[in-house]
Amino acid sequence: MADTMQFDLVSPERSLASLQVSAVQIPGADGDMTAMPDHAPIITTLRPGVLRVESPNSTAEYVVSGGFAEINATSLSVLAEKAIPLNDVTRAHIDELIEDAQAAHEAAKEQFKNEPGMVDDAAKLLADMVALGDHIKV
Incomplete structure (x- = not known):
């Protein structure tokens, strides 16, 4: 099992993140979920909430208003309607x-x-x- 997976977060305005992560907590439309390396493939819609990204060196949080997440064993791509770093x-x-x-x-x-x-x-x-x-x- 790999320790990290590729994570990309993009919104229509810009790319907000592209890094190796150990876990991402996703506000899924059907409930919160955590994606980690070797996750089963899935595409899910997002509800408004906080997306929490854990990398080996840091943690970041983003407010998302909705969108989609595509998860597989080695990567996670989030296409957000709107995404803003929580601190901003x-x-x-x-x-x-x-x-x-x-x-x-x-x-x-x-x-x-x-x-x-x-x-x-x-x-x-x-x-x-x-x-x-x-x-x-x-």
């Missing part, structure tokens, strides 16, 4: 994420009046954004 997150960042989620919820309520699935998904996203702000206490 301000209340303004969280407020912007919440505003975007509120707008998506309102649009879903208008467009899908008799189809609660999409409205429920938008409401869940909004609740996740509010909870994220409470969790990181900014």
